[in-house]
Amino acid sequence: MDVVIWTLIFLGGDLLILIFLLSWAVKKDREKARLAEGEDGAVE
Amino acid sequence: MATQNSSSGSREVFASRFTFVAAAIGMAVGTGNIWRFPRVAGEQGGGAFLVALVVANLVWAIPILMSESLLGSRSRLGTVGAFRDFMGRKFAWMGGFMGFVTIGIMFYYSVVCGWAIRYFVYAITGRFESGADTEGIWDGFTTTPWQTILFHAIAIGTVGLIVYRGLKRGFEAILKFAIPLLFVFLVILAIRAMTLSGASEGLRYLFVPDWGSMGDARMWLEAFTQMAFSTGAGWGLYLTYSVYLRRREDFALNATTICAGNLLASLLAGTAVLGTIFALRTQSFAEEAAASGNEGLAFIFFAELFGEMPGGRWFFAPLFFLALAMAGISSLIAMMELATRNVEDMGLPRRRAVPWIVGVAFLAGIPSAISLDFLSNQDFVWGVGLLIGGLFSAVAMMKYGVNRARAELDTVSDFRVTWWWTGLIRIFPAVFVALFGWWIWRTVDEFAPDTWWDPFEPFSLMTMVAQWAALFVVMFALNNVLSRQVSAGPMTPPGGPGTVETRREG
Numbered sequence: 001m002d003v004v005i006w007t008l009i010f011l012g013g014d015l016l017i018l019i020f021l022l023s024w025a026v027k028k029d030r031e032k033a034r035l036a037e038g039e040d041g042a043v044e
Numbered sequence: 045m046a047t048q049n050s051s052s053g054s055r056e057v058f059a060s061r062f063t064f065v066a067a068a069i070g071m072a073v074g075t076g077n078i079w080r081f082p083r084v085a086g087e088q089g090g091g092a093f094l095v096a097l098v099v100a101n102l103v104w105a106i107p108i109l110m111s112e113s114l115l116g117s118r119s120r121l122g123t124v125g126a127f128r129d130f131m132g133r134k135f136a137w138m139g140g141f142m143g144f145v146t147i148g149i150m151f152y153y154s155v156v157c158g159w160a161i162r163y164f165v166y167a168i169t170g171r172f173e174s175g176a177d178t179e180g181i182w183d184g185f186t187t188t189p190w191q192t193i194l195f196h197a198i199a200i201g202t203v204g205l206i207v208y209r210g211l212k213r214g215f216e217a218i219l220k221f222a223i224p225l226l227f228v229f230l231v232i233l234a235i236r237a238m239t240l241s242g243a244s245e246g247l248r249y250l251f252v253p254d255w256g257s258m259g260d261a262r263m264w265l266e267a268f269t270q271m272a273f274s275t276g277a278g279w280g281l282y283l284t285y286s287v288y289l290r291r292r293e294d295f296a297l298n299a300t301t302i303c304a305g306n307l308l309a310s311l312l313a314g315t316a317v318l319g320t321i322f323a324l325r326t327q328s329f330a331e332e333a334a335a336s337g338n339e340g341l342a343f344i345f346f347a348e349l350f351g352e353m354p355g356g357r358w359f360f361a362p363l364f365f366l367a368l369a370m371a372g373i374s375s376l377i378a379m380m381e382l383a384t385r386n387v388e389d390m391g392l393p394r395r396r397a398v399p400w401i402v403g404v405a406f407l408a409g410i411p412s413a414i415s416l417d418f419l420s421n422q423d424f425v426w427g428v429g430l431l432i433g434g435l436f437s438a439v440a441m442m443k444y445g446v447n448r449a450r451a452e453l454d455t456v457s458d459f460r461v462t463w464w465w466t467g468l469i470r471i472f473p474a475v476f477v478a479l480f481g482w483w484i485w486r487t488v489d490e491f492a493p494d495t496w497w498d499p500f501e502p503f504s505l506m507t508m509v510a511q512w513a514a515l516f517v518v519m520f521a522l523n524n525v526l527s528r529q530v531s532a533g534p535m536t537p538p539g540g541p542g543t544v545e546t547r548r549e550g
Contacts, residue, residue: 003244006251010094011315014308021301022065028294028458029061 091253116286237319278434
């Protein structure tokens with residue numbers, strides 16, 4: 001049982017962290033793109 | 045085609061954040077993730093070592109990768125130009141030293157990639173049947189120079205073709221598919237291992253913590269060493285890829301994501317290797333395999349098991365050695381791009397620079413292809429030498445101004461870069477002294493206690509010091525030439541490098 005728990009903590013945990021970081025990056029990129037579009041619109 | 049203008053002309057940039065992160069993970073994930081990590085992690089206390097590894101990533105790798113990224117993206121120049129423009133014209137030699145340490149690794153790493161390609165060929169021709177004499181195969185291959193040289197040529201030639209085509213048509217186009225594919229391969233190998241009866245003992249060896257080792261200084265030093273070798277922090281490779289970053293690209297989140305991706309590749313490889321070994325053999329076999337070193341583990345002990353695994357001979361053996369070759373080549377691409385970027389900065393166009401670099405790397409790799417002792421010596425000397433590159437990155441931040449650098453990182457990063465980054469950069473020299481000092485001590489106490497003074501002994505202190513000193517003297521003597529020769533970047537003062545203090549980029 002302890003093998004399953006520690007495997008989930010390390011392997012599953014790192015996988016979840018990576019998915020979270022990638023999702024965060026995608027969200028931030030979308031926000032930046034929206035802001036850039038807004039700035040372009042304001043200039044026009 | 046995505047390009048951005050700099051004072052040294054238009055520069056291609058990565059098309060998206062995903063392709064940059066994929067390329068950078070490819071730079072970090074190498075053969076060490078697959079054959080060194082499982083061996084060291086199991087030996088050093090499993091889960092406790094993994095906790096230390098996470099700490100090492102937070103303390104060493106992430107701050108240094110962020111520093112490298114700032115150096116590359118702001119200067120838009122390779123290692124030599126970046127150090128010149130951040131620190132002043134007297135410090136171009138530091139970038140030269142950092143670059144040449146990595147180029148020194150490239151010379152023998154191409155030979156290692158050649159081994160992986162050769163074993164992939166062995167695998168697809170069914171050599172790893174049940175009862176195969178894998179030690180005989182390894183000895184037969186490595187004692188046949190024309191074969192090791194041929195596969196070294198194939199590795200360096202393939203990478204040369206990719207780098208020759210530049211960012212958009214070359215390494216970005218390849219890596220954005222190759223790196224996700226590499227992870228798919230590692231997941232398949234890990235699932236295969238986990239579904240073998242008895243694999244749980246391998247998972248116990250890798251993941252269940254031996255908390256008693258948390259107080260062991262050697263375990264911590266091994267964790268920091270594994271992290272420094274594995275993430276590529278201080279090699280100048282991330283600096284080089286950052287030259288092609290889009291403007292206002294994040295620094296902090298990208299560096300963290302790359303470390304998490306690199307660690308995941310290690311954990312998947314560890315699961316595949318140790319799960320399989322423990323399922324098909326005993327712990328004593330695993331310990332014997334671990335004691336046989338990186339090559340012995342992958343090419344002799346692990347290769348022996350494919351014939352006994354359902355689907356091993358025709359599916360999992362080719363998949364494993366293909367993954368090993370892909371991991372190696374994705375790192376070798378970054379090494380060659382580092383050399384190419386520096387040569388291009390000195391005015392030679394890529395189409396002429398790459399053939400020269402391929403030719404030199406091929407010739408310089410031949411001694412490693414012929415002699416395993418020579419290769420081991422080079423791995424030892426330049427492997428430990430790359431720790432110095434990490435120190436140089438931290439020193440560059442201090443010379444530039446830690447608070448000034450922090451403010452620039454914070455402006456565009458997706459999470460706040462505050463006191464933690466400045467603090468980690470400031471304590472970096474102390475961490476470096478502990479880790480570097482440990483390696484120096486090991487050369488005298490452990491590797492070559494009776495011959496540490498002999499420069500011709502493969503693992504002596506003197507062989508390391510002599511080769512580093514030779515590189516230092518050459519780079520220091522060439523400092524002014526390097527500084528003048530590298531073209532101007534966006535940070536270079538209008539009158540040329542060193543004419544006025546490096547201006548701050550808005």
